[in-house]
Amino acid sequence: MITCHQKQKYVFSFCAIFPKDSPMDKDMLIQLWMANDFIPSETRGQQIFDVLVWRCFLQDVEIQENLISKFQDGFIHRPTTCKMHDLMHDLAEFISGNDCSILQESSSCQEILQGSTDSSLQHEVRHLSHYYVFGNTIAVMEDIVAPRLRTLLIQKELEQIQTPFSMAKSKFVSLRALKTFSIKTHMTNLKHLRYLDCSYSDIFALPEATTMLYSLQTLKLIGCEKLKKLPEGMRYMSSLRHIFLIGCDSLERMPQGIGQLNSLQTLTSYVIDSDAGRGIDQLKYLNLGGALSLTELRKVHSAENAKQGSISTKHNLKRLSLDWENGPSSSTHAGYEVRNDAEGILEALRPHKRLEVLLLSNYIGAKFPSWMHNSTLLEHLSELSLSGCMNCKDLPPLWLLPSLGYLGLDGLDSLTSIYVGNDDTNNVESRISPSPFFNKLETMIVTNMPKLERWHQEVTGQVAVVSFPQLKKLTISECPMLASMPKMLPLLEDLLVKEASDIPLYHLMNLAAQSNLECKGDISVEPTVGWLPVGCLHFSRLGDSDVKLRLHDLRENVECFEEELKIIPSRFIKNLIISGSDCLFSSEPSQIQRNIWNHFGFMDLESMWICNNNIVQWPAVELRNLNLLRHLHLSCCSNLTGSLPSTICDDEDVMPPRLQFLLISYCENLVEIPKLHASLETLFFTCCPKLVSMPTNLGNIKKLGVDECEALTTFPDGIYGVTALTIDRCPRVETLPEGLLQQLPTLEELCVTDCPNLQEAFSRGGAYWNLVELIPRRTVGLN
Numbered sequence: 001m002i003t004c005h006q007k008q009k010y011v012f013s014f015c016a017i018f019p020k021d022s023p024m025d026k027d028m029l030i031q032l033w034m035a036n037d038f039i040p041s042e043t044r045g046q047q048i049f050d051v052l053v054w055r056c057f058l059q060d061v062e063i064q065e066n067l068i069s070k071f072q073d074g075f076i077h078r079p080t081t082c083k084m085h086d087l088m089h090d091l092a093e094f095i096s097g098n099d100c101s102i103l104q105e106s107s108s109c110q111e112i113l114q115g116s117t118d119s120s121l122q123h124e125v126r127h128l129s130h131y132y133v134f135g136n137t138i139a140v141m142e143d144i145v146a147p148r149l150r151t152l153l154i155q156k157e158l159e160q161i162q163t164p165f166s167m168a169k170s171k172f173v174s175l176r177a178l179k180t181f182s183i184k185t186h187m188t189n190l191k192h193l194r195y196l197d198c199s200y201s202d203i204f205a206l207p208e209a210t211t212m213l214y215s216l217q218t219l220k221l222i223g224c225e226k227l228k229k230l231p232e233g234m235r236y237m238s239s240l241r242h243i244f245l246i247g248c249d250s251l252e253r254m255p256q257g258i259g260q261l262n263s264l265q266t267l268t269s270y271v272i273d274s275d276a277g278r279g280i281d282q283l284k285y286l287n288l289g290g291a292l293s294l295t296e297l298r299k300v301h302s303a304e305n306a307k308q309g310s311i312s313t314k315h316n317l318k319r320l321s322l323d324w325e326n327g328p329s330s331s332t333h334a335g336y337e338v339r340n341d342a343e344g345i346l347e348a349l350r351p352h353k354r355l356e357v358l359l360l361s362n363y364i365g366a367k368f369p370s371w372m373h374n375s376t377l378l379e380h381l382s383e384l385s386l387s388g389c390m391n392c393k394d395l396p397p398l399w400l401l402p403s404l405g406y407l408g409l410d411g412l413d414s415l416t417s418i419y420v421g422n423d424d425t426n427n428v429e430s431r432i433s434p435s436p437f438f439n440k441l442e443t444m445i446v447t448n449m450p451k452l453e454r455w456h457q458e459v460t461g462q463v464a465v466v467s468f469p470q471l472k473k474l475t476i477s478e479c480p481m482l483a484s485m486p487k488m489l490p491l492l493e494d495l496l497v498k499e500a501s502d503i504p505l506y507h508l509m510n511l512a513a514q515s516n517l518e519c520k521g522d523i524s525v526e527p528t529v530g531w532l533p534v535g536c537l538h539f540s541r542l543g544d545s546d547v548k549l550r551l552h553d554l555r556e557n558v559e560c561f562e563e564e565l566k567i568i569p570s571r572f573i574k575n576l577i578i579s580g581s582d583c584l585f586s587s588e589p590s591q592i593q594r595n596i597w598n599h600f601g602f603m604d605l606e607s608m609w610i611c612n613n614n615i616v617q618w619p620a621v622e623l624r625n626l627n628l629l630r631h632l633h634l635s636c637c638s639n640l641t642g643s644l645p646s647t648i649c650d651d652e653d654v655m656p657p658r659l660q661f662l663l664i665s666y667c668e669n670l671v672e673i674p675k676l677h678a679s680l681e682t683l684f685f686t687c688c689p690k691l692v693s694m695p696t697n698l699g700n701i702k703k704l705g706v707d708e709c710e711a712l713t714t715f716p717d718g719i720y721g722v723t724a725l726t727i728d729r730c731p732r733v734e735t736l737p738e739g740l741l742q743q744l745p746t747l748e749e750l751c752v753t754d755c756p757n758l759q760e761a762f763s764r765g766g767a768y769w770n771l772v773e774l775i776p777r778r779t780v781g782l783n
């Protein structure tokens with residue numbers, strides 16, 4: 001590095017103004033280098049940046065996708081960031097000497113005041129950044145370092161109230177670059193300022209005095225959501241090269257005569273107006289590159305007017321957004337009203353063939369332009385989003401785009417099919433044309449499409465199957481009429497389906513099984529509607545499957561349910577809820593019922609809830625094959641007595657072998673339950689007024705609870721290792737067995753309420769007070 005040109009050394013050492021391991025925006029770096037006269041142009045800055053990366057002075061270069069996607073135009077904003085290794089950062093600090101300094105949270109106002117006597121701080125620092133400091137600290141720092149300061153970046157403040165940065169002082173005449181959250185209007189002394197960043201501030205309007213910054217090259221107002229107005233005299237700021245307005249959704253119109261800024265290379269957003277000097281014609285002679293978002297296209301009055309924007313001549317434009325409104329929240333066109341000139345206007349907005357990203361929003365024409373049917377013109381297009389084009393009934397042949405990797409379709413209310421074949425049956429070539437083939441598409445998002453029915457339109461003489469050989473992510477949401485899925489998605493990694501009830505569930509499950517995906521979500525089965533997802537189903541390769549299957553009111557047609565159960569991949573289902581489905585239970589199960597429960601046994605069921613079912617005896621035959629079941633809840637089974645069927649011996653082990661949690665609630669006629677398995681750790685009874693006894697083998701129970709069991713008089717002996725005990729509203733329980741009493745001092749939690757006899761014994765001065773007084777969480781008394 002020592003042998004490099006002196007200015008290249010400055011470029012590298014300047015990076016010391018950023019904290020270690022912090023991401024640095026490549027374009028911001030180049031713009032700051034230019035502001036400080038380190039480089040003459042962006043081209044030279046890109047060359048030096050590439051050299052620094054090649055020599056590993058900079059690393060981790062990556063494009064940030066949708067970094068600020070909360071903004072409507074965030075789709076086209078893709079900053080490139082990089083980082084610097086800690087050792088390289090140390091080298092940059094060493095080379096910069098006292099030129100670069102970082103003021104961070106640990107630096108207090110008092111420390112700075114004491115350090116102000118040090119002439120090195122006052123006279124040597126040229127580039128300063130602030131991170132998480134108080135407003136009064138900033139004010140003090142301004143006084144100390146002002147004389148020779150060239151760069152001041154106020155990155156983040158600790159206070160919620162942003163402190164205005166004062167520009168009225170003549171000391172700041174050397175300032176070249178400034179980043180701040182709030183700004184005063186006195187700018188007459190900042191004649192050398194070339195970089196101004198007020199991003200994410202609460203300003204409503206940029207001061208008119210900003211137009212006096214005749215040397216300003218870069219103006220950043222990213223994320224200024226309250227900004228409504230720009231200075232009218234901006235056309236006189238002839239040095240401006242970059243204007244960033246991403247996320248300025250409240251901006252009402254552009255300054256008059258923006259087309260006079262002949263040096264302008266970047267203009268991320270342009271709000272079109274019908275007034276003179278504010279229309280699309282202002283873009284005609286601007287050689288814009290990077291990203292451009294055009295909003296309020298409805299104010300373009302003709303196709304000829306649209307041509308005056310000369311979009312097709314802007315060869316450096318990579319990302320383009322065309323919006324007939326000003327974002328989704330401001331949509332004003334009524335229903336399906338079609339403007340006859342909209343199609344001609346969009347035709348006139350044909351971009352150059354180097355375009356990589358296109359976003360079309362709120363288009364009110366009925367047809368897409370011819371240039372969207374030209375795969376040669378759009379050969380470099382890698383991302384396409386069509387949103388709110390409510391009148392378009394057909395899509396252009398997007399499958400012909402050779403570079404398309406991302407496709408988003410949202411709010412195309414009139415679209416019924418993704419692909420419509422050629423209906424010219426007299427043309428032999430059309431009848432044998434190949435099926436649509438998205439060769440490079442990796443991500444597809446389909447949302448809010450009320451009339452979408454199919455992926456391809458069947459046409460006489462043609463067999464078309466839409467193919468996605470490279471698709472990795474597919475999202476389908478709010479498509480109530482879509483009734484199918486693509487046949488094969490060999491590389492699928494992520495599938496999200498929400499509010500698309502007409503898609504057969506087994507299609508989704510089998511597709512996920514073919515791609516070896518895990519599944520999360522809820523599925524409901526009801527007599528009148530069949531199998532339906534509840535909410536969304538998410539299939540991915542991350543995590544484990546966790547599907548909850550709800551069976552509700554299945555009182556007949558058990559044969560039909562058995563057949564449907566066979567075609568659903570069972571490995572996804574981990575939780576089962578059976579409510580009001582008497583046809584699944586019987587004291588002498590039929591073969592069909594046995595088949596169903598055997599199929600449940602093949603599932604990886606971990607949890608089951610049986611409620612509102614007319615069962616009398618304990619469902620021993622049904623539960624015995626659920627080898628992985630850990631959690632069982634029986635609720636509101638009013639006829640359940642707990643006795644075993646006659647075909648089961650009393651001492652036979654009928655509980656699932658890995659059951660750990662058992663809750664029985666609101667079973668009014670429950671008298672007993674069968675022998676428990678040694679794996680059980682938690683047992684609760686709630687509102688079982690006829691329960692007279694509990695199983696005797698409770699030796700491994702950790703948590704035991706009994707609530708509103710009026711007939712219960714005692715607990716079995718042999719309870720060891722319990723850590724939490726709850727006895728509530730059990731008035732006939734007078735004492736506890738000796739083994740359980742011996743466990744009381746080791747309890748972590750005890751709750752005894754509405755049990756008069758026990759409460760007296762466990763209260764201060766009672767017979768068992770010495771056994772319970774040291775329990776950490778203890779409640780004895782009325783609830």
